[in-house]
Each structure stands twice: as C-alpha cells, then as structure tokens.
Amino acid sequence: MSKIKACIFDLDGVIVDTAKYHYLAWRRLADKLGFEFTEEQNERLKGVSRMKSLEILLEIGNKNFTEEEKLKLAEKKNNWYIEYISKMKEDEILPGAKEFLEIVRASGIKTALGSVSKNSMTILNNLKLIKYFDAVIDGNKVSKAKPDPEVFLLGAREVNIEPKNCVVFEDARAGIEAAINAGMYSIGIGDAKILNKANFVIKSLKQMTIEKLNLL
Ligand code: B16
Ligand code: MG
Numbered sequence: 001m002s003k004i005k006a007c008i009f010d011l012d013g014v015i016v017d018t019a020k021y022h023y024l025a026w027r028r029l030a031d032k033l034g035f036e037f038t039e040e041q042n043e044r045l046k047g048v049s050r051m052k053s054l055e056i057l058l059e060i061g062n063k064n065f066t067e068e069e070k071l072k073l074a075e076k077k078n079n080w081y082i083e084y085i086s087k088m089k090e091d092e093i094l095p096g097a098k099e100f101l102e103i104v105r106a107s108g109i110k111t112a113l114g115s116v117s118k119n120s121m122t123i124l125n126n127l128k129l130i131k132y133f134d135a136v137i138d139g140n141k142v143s144k145a146k147p148d149p150e151v152f153l154l155g156a157r158e159v160n161i162e163p164k165n166c167v168v169f170e171d172a173r174a175g176i177e178a179a180i181n182a183g184m185y186s187i188g189i190g191d192a193k194i195l196n197k198a199n200f201v202i203k204s205l206k207q208m209t210i211e212k213l214n215l216l
Pocket of ligand 2: 010011013170172
C-alpha cells in the first residue's frame with residue numbers, strides 16, 4: 001500500500017491558471033509606478049503573501065512608501081486581480097487537475113487545498129471546485145506565507161494525516177521549500193530547473209497518476 005494518504009494542492013499555478021493574473025496585476029502596478037517588472041522577477045513572488053510580494057516589487061523598482069501607502073497599493077493590485085479572476089471560465093482550470101483530483105479521491109486518499117491566497121474561496125466557488133477537497137486552507141486561515149510550512153501542516157491536520165504521509169503539489173520554489181519544511185514529499189509542477197528541490201517535477205497534473213505516487 002502507498003505511504004501517501006493525503007495530497008495537498010497549491011491553487012495558483014497548480015489547479016488554476018491564476019499565476020498569470022497575479023503577474024499581470026503586479027506588472028500593471030509597476031507600470032503605474034514607472035518601472036519594468038519581468039516574468040523572471042515574478043518567480044520571486046509566487047507563493048509569497050500579498051504584502052511580502054509588494055515589498056519585493058518595490059525593492060525591484062527601488063521605491064519607498066509609507067505603510068499606509070503600501071496598504072493602498074496592495075489594495076489597488078488586489079482590485080485589478082479580482083477584476084481578472086471574476087472573468088475566469090472553467091476552461092482555465094489547468095489540464096488534468098479535475099481528473100487527478102477525482103482519481104485521488106476514488107483511491108481513498110484525502111485531498112486538501114494549501115494556498116496562501118485570500119482569494120482562494122472566490123476562485124473555488126466561481127469554478128465549482130470546492131467539492132474536490134476534504135479541507136481548504138487559504139490565506140485567511142494562516143499568517144505565515146510559504147516557505148513557512150504552516151499552510152501545509154494545517155492542511156494535514158484538518159484531514160487527520162501525518163505530514164510524513166502527505167505529498168504537496170506546487171508550482172513555486174517557496175512552496176516546495178514549505179513542503180520540505182513540513183516534512184512532506186513534494187511534486188513540482190512546471191520548470192524542473194526552478195523546482196529542483198522537489199522529489200520530481202512534471203509539466204502538469206495531466207502527467208500525474210496514482211502509480212507515480214508509489215514512486216515516492
Ligand atoms: P492574494 P498560492 C499565492 O497563492 C500566489 O502564488 C502569490 O502570487 C500571491 O501573492 C499569494 O497567493 C497571495 O494571494 O493576494 O490573492 O491573497 O500559490 O499559495 O496558491
Ligand atoms: Mg502557486
């Protein structure tokens with residue numbers, strides 16, 4: 001029998017194609033503030049909380065603001081982001097995500113969402129994805145962003161499975177580090193060079209099978 005008893009999924013970039021909307025909204029803010037923000041620089045923001053992401057962006061642009069101004073800038077970015085995600089359609093669920101979630105549940109393995117996004121529930125509701133998860137941990141339930149393991153440890157606790165029997169699916173380097181810090185296995189979704197600390201890397205959940213969980 002497989003040692004994996006729970007699969008914990010990141011949301012942005014693993015289940016839905018929202019990573020691009022975070023990037024578009026941050027780039028729009030950078031543009032407004034008068035500096036360039038590349039896709040390569042955006043890698044540093046993946047899996048990172050909203051306010052920490054803003055700090056990184058402002059460091060890249062070499063800009064200084066008061067705490068009050070920073071809250072306003074983060075709100076502006078979030079409003080743009082919400083504008084983008086409110087138009088999302090079910091075809092923006094990433095390839096293989098729903099199918100793999102179904103297979104996992106049919107095998108008696110628990111599923112949890114582990115995202116630091118405060119917008120997770122909006123996305124899950126809009127795209128009718130809630131029913132695929134035994135537990136949902138989002139940015140409203142945790143205070144520490146990845147690479148801190150808090151989000152994944154809480155997910156494991158909510159589905160009542162020990163961390164050593166969990167595997168995390170992640171598209172961000174900080175997310176893979178969070179899984180390692182939680183004492184869990186990790187499978188990277190995306191670029192093997194960026195996600196080199198994962199147990200293994202696949203292009204999308206379309207390539208994932210129950211048999212591959214047994215390889216961990
Ligand atoms: P929000 P994840 C993360 O979600 C994103 O990767 C990251 O880019 C974003 O800044 C963070 O959520 C906070 O999101 O502003 O919506 O609260 O990858 O953990 O699903
Ligand atoms: Mg992500």
